[in-house]
Amino acid sequence: MKCGILAASGCALLALAAMTGAPAAAQAGVQTVANADGLLPVRVNAAEGRILVTLPAPDREGISGRFLHATALRTGLGSAAIRLDHAMNGPTRILAFRRLGKKIAISFENPRFRATGDAAGQTGARESFPFSTVWMADIVSTEPDGGVVIDIAPFLTRDVMDIAGSLNEGGKGFKLVDSLSAADPGSVKIFPDNIEMEAVQTFQSETPGKEVETIASDPRQVSFVVHHSLVRLPDAGYQPRRFDIRAGGFGSQVFDFGTPLGQDVVYQLANRFRVEKIDPTAARSRVKKPIIFYIDRAAPEPVRTALAEGVGWWSQAFDAAGLIDAFQVKILPEGVDPLDVRYNVVNWDNRLTRGWSYGQVIADPRTGEIVKGSVLLGSLRVRQDMIIFEGLVGAGEDNSGGPNDPVRASLARIRQLGAHEVGHALGFVHNFAGSTQGRSSVMDYPAPRIGLTNGRIDLSDAYATGIGDWDKFTVDWLYGQPAPGVDPDAAAHAKAAALQASGMRFVTDIDGRAPDTPNPWGSMWDDGPDPTAELIRMMAVRRVAITNFGPGVLRQYEPLANLRRKFVPVWLLHRYQVDAVAKLIGGMDYAYAVAGDGRPPAAAVPAATQYAALDALLATLSATELAVPDRLVGPLSSGVNGRSDPQYDIEIFKNAGAAMFDPLVAADVAAQVTLDTLLAPSRLIRVYEQHRRDASLLGLDALLDRLMAATVDARHDAVGRRIAHRTIVTLARTARDPATSVDVAAVIDDRLRGLADRLARSAGKGEDAAWCRSVAHLLRDDERLERELAKRPRAPAIPAGMPIGGAEMGWIDEL
The missing domain is CATH 2.40.128 (Lipocalin)
Structure with a gap:
């Protein structure tokens, strides 16, 4: 395309005056671009800033x-x-x-x-x-x-x-x-x-x-x-596509007051690029204007190449939809402005500390047509992946090229991230159920699949390669073109119905992002078809990783204090799988359905599955699992000076004064990960209500019985008492939470009063007896308990986890 770039200079102005025949003095400070193809005529006066x-x-x-x-x-x-x-x-x-x-x-x-x-x-x-x-x-x-x-x-x-x-x-x-x-x-x-x-x-x-x-x-x-x-404004040749709740797209909302009676006034038009077959009668055809995404040259190698490879996976989905070469990836040409609306760009973004990446669109609000896709990738996220993988297998594997090379695994994650965020820029939302069906979607937040082979950590299958089956469907639904004469919306509706009938799952942000939601299939950073079995496996991986952890995970001459930062993601390796398992408790299996699609009604997660999930969660509260090995306290207490990395300061456990590592804080934090999600008010309300309707399902009394037995009654040392304390305080906080129902609060309060009476009868002079009397006094003294619950922070802070190398501050413009 022709382009006029306005850059005022004395030589340019004299030349312009000569071309127009106007006196140079009359042209002073003004430059005009004579571009008949330009959107509008523009003149600039650099001297006056006009x-x-x-x-x-x-x-x-x-x-x-x-x-x-x-x-x-x-x-x-x-x-x-x-x-x-x-x-x-x-x-x-x-x-x-x-x-x-x-x-x-x-x-x-x-x-x-x-x-x-x-x-x-x-x-x-x-x-x-x-x-x-x-x-x-x-x-x-x-x-x-x-x-x-x-x-x-x-x-x-x-x-x-x-x-x-x-x-x-x-x-x-x-x-x-x-x-x-x-x-x-x-x-x-x-x-x-x-x-x-x-x-x-x-x-x-x-x-x-x-x-x-x-x-x-x-x-x-x-x-x-x-x-x-x-x-x-885009011309009238674009064919809008109605949003479908089952299909994984997002859209522009419309209030159409002219719709006939019996049709919705409020609806959405799916956001998508204009993709048209050259031969609309052919099942497979090239397109008039392919979608091209450009990779920002600011991304360093080998990241830039990995991004191009991952983003390029989308071509598989478009090809499967019969759209040949409809999606392409290129490196941004030198001199091209990445903000120019004509270019879809994967931008490389630097921040002081790591944060979300996200995909954005510039779309015509009248029709939903995407004019430009723009992705922002945070540059520090791949660095966080390196920290995680080095903490698991050691920095000695860096750049080895082997299956446990942290660089190799981190670049695999970058490929996933590029594909994921470009998916948003193509018009697709998250599908947090992808991990439960064979990694069926790059629009999930993928946890690294950390294997155990002969008792050793194995990163060879950390991330999937290529586009998923769900992604192929969404491209076909959103961009596929039926034969001439077939209504496009009707064809898209039939595709959505067929997909739902196939059993492929779809859970997006509204049901998958928060840890207290009830859908059993939608979680972030989880893995595997059976959340409970995966948590049990992940705890085994965690034990091996902690056993192996030590100064050997550091690079040569790396400050020993960096052990504290690498220790956190290893210690909390199970944190996101805990959320996935908790969703089974009081969970409800449901889908995004439409009338007449034949979907079964929403149903409670089976009782046996809920009890197994509860047992697996309670196992994460074992003092054995949450006791930091004594041999690590010394290395984790190494001092640091100078001006620290701001990211370091927010990603380590609170110390016991100066550099002294506090293993009980680590126990507190890990316990709180489980307790916060297990005892979320909405979850306990669902547990109470499901048991009221069906006595065979897990009830609140049974949940509290098992929780108390696994924590308060299982304490045998300082770590056990800290876990028990966190349990009691979290229960008290839940009972007083405005989101907790009156019925649930009454059951918890009664249980805590009974516990106070039992603990108050403790005799002896040992540490455990002193703890019992102190907790009993706390539970009986409302003012003291309120002060404890009002503490800020209410518990030792859980260091930042998300993004562990992946998305979005949200979902589309997020992440």
Whole structure:
């Protein structure tokens, strides 16, 4: 495509004057790109900072043009806690230029609310909901054909991405400073279907907060380069696809007040790229315009190649759907702007500490058509994978090329991550059930499959290779094209019904992300078809890993203090499988169903499965499992000085003063991992209610009996008492949680009162007797108990786990 890049210079201006025949003095500071194919005529005045755009003559409604408007951050904050990342998108809106007297109003329209049908109905829907005017521009001049010229530069300095709001999540009082903000005329680039522009925006605060203070060169004044894309509205040739709850896509919500009675007013249009077969009659055909994703050159090797390989897996799914070469991967050419809306890009993003990666889309809000896919991959995530794998097998395996090489395993994870996040940018949501059906989807959060071979850790099958069966279905559903004359939505509906009938599972964020949800098949970072069996196996792996752990996991000359960081993911190796198993307790097997699809009704997880799950969870609370070997306390107590890595500070267990490692804190934390999810209010409510309806199912009394026997009654040493203490305090907190039902709270309170009476009768002078009397006093003293429950933090902090090398702050724009 032709491109005009505006870069003012003296030579360029003299040349321009010569070409136009205008005096050089009259042209001073102004440059025009004579590009007949450009979206709009643009002139810039670098000296005055003006960007003059010529708009078409207003129509009868006063509209001088409608465009897609998208924004992204050229420069980010570099913070995992405050989401202002390099290449992060803002919302995509319909921007309208409307003439009002001597001014042009720049407004964001509200196409979510509409009415299919006649003009009167459309007008009624449009006028029932507000639009947003975000700038009033003076008309600089009027063209002979009625076109109008405005200076768009002031609009570009508006905080349309709400950067101030994001900064104020970590600080207070951040405001845009107009005097320190300006559009950049030299950034303007013109193409046939888009104009790219940028502005510097500066935000000021006297109370910026710790996160900004840690990162910014002057935390009181933080500046960003904000990228704006003005894009031609896609033409009417796109065929929208209705969202289907069963099919794994996401969509743009519509309120259509013109739908016939008996049809939904609120529905979604699936987000997808426009993919059209060259030969629509052929079962297999090349496409008119393939989807091409480009890998950011900022990603270093060998990561860049691994990303390209993983992202390229999607070509398998498109090919299976009969779309030949419809999906391609390339390295971003040198000189190409990754924020240019014409390019789908996998961006490499750096932050102070590790955080989520995520996939984003720029989509037409009228139809759901994806115009650009953009992925942000956090660069530190692969480093975390290295820490995990080195903690398991030792740094001596680094770059060995063998099956236990941490580099090899980490690059396998990067391939998965690239495929996963590009999946979001193609229009797909998470499927957290993929791990339960043979790694059927890259849209799951995959746990590394850590094997035991002859008693040794084995990473040879840490991650799957290639696209999954679920992913092939979703591509066929979203992008597959039926034969001419067949209704596309009807064909997609039939595909979704066939898939559901096949037994393939689908559990997305609303039912899989939180650890207290009841669906037994949807969890993050879990593995295997039987969650309980996998937890038992994972605990065996953990025992071997702890037995092997020591200074040998470090690289040569690596500070011994780094053992503390590598110890955490090994010690908590089971943490996510615990969540998966807990979902069986009070669990309910259900699917995303539609009327008439023949799906059986939701059913409780069988009693035997629930009891087995409870026993496996209680085994993780054994003092034997949670006692740190004495031989590790010395190496884990090595000192550290200098300016530490901020990531290190948030990913180690709290010490017992200075460098002294506290093994009882490690026991506390591991116990709390299990107790938090097992005793979640919603889970105990479901257990109570299921037993009320069916006495054969696990009930609250039986759960508490087994819990007390495995913790309070099983204590024999200091570690056992710490586990028992955490159990009692967590029960007390659950009883007082506003989310806990009256019935459940009453049962727990009665159980704790009985326990207090029993412990108070303890005789003797030993440590256990003293513990018994202390706990009894705590449970009987409401004020003291309330103080204990009000402590912040309420328990030793569980070090950061997610992402362990994978997604999303959420699901689509997340992660």
